Amino acid sequence: MKVIVTDEVAQEGLALLAQDPRVEIDVKLGLKKDELLAIIGEYDVIITRSGTTVDKDLLDAGKKLRMVARAGVGIDNVDVDYASSRGVIVVNAPFGNTNSAAEHAMALLLSFCRNVTKANASLKGGEWKRAPFTGVELKGKTAGVIGLGKVGGRVATRLKAFECEVLACDPYISVKRAHDLGVKLVSHEEVYKNCDIITLHTPLNDETRNMIGEREIALMKDGVILINAARGGIINEAALLAALKSNKVYGAAVDVFSQEPPRTEVLTELIAQERLVVTPHLGANTFEAQVNVAVDVSKEILHYLDDQPLENAVNIPRFDMALMDQMRPFLNLMSIMCDFGIQLVDANLEKVTFGYAGNIAHYDCSPLTVCGLSALLNRRVDQDVNMVNATLVAEGMGIAVEETKSTQTDAFSNLITLIIEGQGGKRRTVSGTLFEGAPRIVRLRDYSMDFAPAEHMLLLNYSDRPGMIGKIGTIMGEHDINIASMNLGRREEKGEAMVILSLDSAVPAEVVELVRTATEATFIKALHMPGAKCQRGCGCGI
Template sequence: MKIIVTDEVAQEGLALLAQDPRVEINIKLGLKKEELLAIIGNYDAIITRSGTTVDKNLLDAGTKLRLIARAGVGIDNVDVDYASSRGVIVVNAPFGNTNSAAEHAMALLLSFCRNVPRANGSLKSGEWKRAPFTGYELKGKTAGVIGLGKVGGRVATRLKAFECEVLACDPYIAVKRAHDLGVKLVSHDEIYRNCDIITVHTPLTDETRNMIGERELAMMKDGVIIVNAARGGIIEEEALLKYLESGKITGAAIDVFSVEPPKTDVLQKLIAHERVIVTPHLGANTFEAQVNVAVDVSKEILNYLDDLPLENAVNIPRFDLALMDQMRPFLNLMSVMSDFVIQLVDANIDTVTFSYAGNIAHYDCTPLSVCGLSSILNRLVEQDVNMVNATLIADQMGITVEENKSTQSPSFSNMITLTIEGKGEKRTIAGTLFEGSPRIVKLRDYQVDFAPDEHMLSLTYEDRPGMIGKIGTIMGAHDINIASMNLGRREKRGEAMVILSLDSAVPPFVVEEVRKATDATFIKPIHMPGVKCSRGCGCGI
């Protein structure tokens, strides 16, 4: 394999490749785009960091390219979708900087608690002052960790070493992982109400964007300290500034911002605030992390050469085409079902069970299960999940994956059932194909029949006259058109389930209005940005 390296990559990683006789490495740094386009056709793989844009033009010119290795987490500089269409595998190194990120969060927290930046500046200016820099101990404090993944778990361990009581919130982590870390899993609101220190370690998604805003900040204890070394945009910065200025929040330590470099008036005021310490997104910026990511991508290239699974592939891997042809009609169904049901789950996931009934049970259903698992995990974790790494990631999260098969299906010639369980909560969805399109035929123990749409609303309430009218009236008042409605119930005047297909998204305040009007026991908006799989989960759709 002939490999070109176009950005600075730690030599420790490249040494692994240089030792392999199958590999020829050419290091060519600082190439102009035209120069790279002229020679890329000679290479089987490219190793980059953020300095090289791997776009359509480069991929078209790289007629021999089989693999793109990004020595780092972000893949914004790689056109992953087009690479997938060309059959080029993209790998990255999502875990090489986890320790660096965790240590930086602790460095920020300790620097704030002991006034290190201000005391350093004072002493260097020729002053000898001590009283203004009286600090806080971590011992005995209650610390809340939001997000208990690779980084959050490490931060929790370190906080415990400082003799903090650690509470954690992560609805997508199995209870066993929290027990293993020695922390207590609680709700978001319990974190906000009870913690002296709150540190955030979640990805930035639609679910977590502005997750900590006016409501959450107002709920916090007076004197709380907030740390964000995860992603800018998780905390509403304007609201954070407001509560810093009011004195409710003692201080904040921030490494990431919603706009980088930070240029807005709010961010400039936040950075300048005397009780805020800041760094310019340095969480992964250590010598060790750079070595780790170089080693990780080099190992992935060697795995590729040895036909071993790629743990960190972010797009479509290679599969037996004959098997894919057998499963292809059901892959979109599985992806849609998984994407739908995971949005109904609030608890920590312990078990995911895939059940196949009917003719499909005669086949090897493993590709379907892994496709479904990858769709579920793509909603839960920051890294891109595909059919190669889904099982590994589930195992790391403490999630048990089960598969059941029966060639007998009483209702349909083929039916797939997906059950997600965790912390006493259980969600079940079943679907089939109708003229090649996905149909949901069961939710929980309700018989339903609907085709998923981009915008939906699911709710359950006590069945009584006038409820459908109330829902329709509220939607009409807010100019939200109901495309279709599916009602399921077990008995008259019992619990009813309604699934609405809508022409537009339902804002949170409308969801709350519907909940109050119907006394809903459960209500959740569902967003399916593409009913067919378009996330590059590796299912081949």
């Protein structure tokens, strides 16, 4: 295997490859684009950082390319979609900076608690003052860690070493994972209400953007300390500024901002606050982290050579196309079912079971299983999850995965059933099939249903009685939300009913609350499923 290195990469990583007789390495730095295009056709793998653009031209010229290895987290300089279409695997190193990020979060916290930045400036300014810089200890404090992934888990361990009581919130981490770390899993609101220190370690996505705002800060203890070394935008910066000014928040330490470099009026005023310690996104800036990312991508290249699973592939490698052609409609169905099911889960995942019944059970269903896992996990962790690494990610989160098969099925020629089990015995069941190639959900829990998933949906349970459908329709009409279709399931007259509405637009939270109150719903959830807009793809990148 011939490998070309086009950007500065730590030698410790390249040494792993140099020791393998199957690998031939050429380090060619500073190549102009035409120079690189002229020689890339000789190589199987390219190792880059941010200085090389891996675009369509380069991928087309790289006739032998099998892998693009990005020695870092970001892949903005790689055309991942086109690489996928060419059957080229793209790997990165999302966790090479895990320890650096965790240590930086602790550095920020300790710097704030002991007034390190202010005392440093004072002493260097020629002063000798001690009383103004009296600090606070971590020992005995209750610390809340929101996001218990690889970085959050390390921070929790370090907080415990400082003799903090640690509460953690992460709805996608198993109780076993928390138990192994020696922390207690609680809800978001319990973290807000009970913690003296709250540190954030989640990805930035639709679910976490502005996750900490005015309402959440109002729930917190007076004098709370906030730490954000994860992603800018998780904390609403205007709300943080107001809380610092009002002394609701005693102080904060921030490494990341919604705009970088920060230039807005709000950010400028926020950064100037006396009780805020700031750094310019330094979480990954250590010499060790640079070595780690080089080692990580080199290991991925060796894993590929040895036909071992790739932990950090960000796209889908080439599968047997005959199998994929047969599975493609079911991949789409599985992706949509899992996107639907995961939004109904409000407990920590413990186990996921994928059941296949009917003709499909005669085939190898493992692509469907890993596709389902990727759909369940992709929005929940701080890395790209796909069919290459989904099983490894689930294993790391302590989630048990099971696959069952039966060639017998009563009503359908093919049936896929997803069972998601969470903490406390909570369980969600979704069954689906294909009608003329289009996904249909035919069972929820023990209710027989029949509906085509849509981008915007509303699911609710209530006690069946006259007038309920009319109340729901009236509320939707009053708020200009059009109902495209409605499906009702129930076991008996005047028993519990389950209703699923397909809507032309999203349902605001206040409208959901109006429907809950009007129907006395025992469960209600607005669902957003972008993948249901188009029924042509599989949702897995194949």
